Amino acid sequence: MRRPIATLLVALTTSGCFGAVSTSRSYYVLGSDPATRPPEPSIKGTVRVQNLDADAAYEKFQLVVRKNPYELHYSDLHVWAVKPNQMISDIIARTLLETGAFEDVFRNLGDRKPTFTLGGDLNAVEIYDSDDLWYAHLALSLRLTRFEDGAQLWQMSYDQRKLVATRTHAQAVRALSELLSAAVRQAYIELRAKGLEVYDGEAAPIIREPAQPSSDQDTVDPDEPIFVPEAVPQ
Secondary structure (H helix, E strand, O other), rough: OOOHHHHHHHHHEEEEHOOOOOOEEEOOOOOOOOOOOOOOOOEEEEEEEEEEEEHHHHHOOEEEEEEOOHHHHEEEEEEEOOOOOHHHHHHHHHHHHHHOOOEEEEEEOOOOOOOOEEEEEEEEEEEEEOOOOOOEEEEEEEEEEEOOOOOOOEEEEEEEEEEEOOOHHHHHHHHHHHHHHHHHHHHHHHHHHHHHEEEEOOOEEEEOOOOOOOOHOOOOOOOOOOOOOOOOOO
């Protein structure tokens, strides 16, 4: 009896090894549009970009697929290469540096003392699955504070969805990247319109009338790349 049992165990083990279907994970990163740095910064002073505080549901590496307001799924085979709150903060910092929004932009505090601190909250970075259609959904808020005393100088909220052309995770990440580009572009335009200048090492806002859109380029469109608007008149 021992030999047949041993033979059966070997057969089961062998079939398990050779019959298993291997599955590999796909790793994703958000993209950003290239920008041209102007000769002079738009805002005098430096800024440190902190990691956005993420809602608990979006602190994981897995992509979030939401079916309804009460049900969501985590995809084990489709994951972020970097946690989304850190990745989005990196992209915001890089884009603000490339567009010359500030004299300098950095992520780590170290020995440098910034003029401003930019932080905020990541409220949603997910895919809406409505069975026949997919939507990319990005929601975040940003706050600019003065480093010396923590006084809040500016804030912005962004919450938009975008139809995913083809229902694949890669296309969904592309749509999320386009939404993020639109959000950063909106932040850039608003920060420049705010008119922050530095006096004796401190930042003081210059009060101006809200900027009125003068052309189509002032309208935030997730399909358009980041661009550098003309300087705001002093």
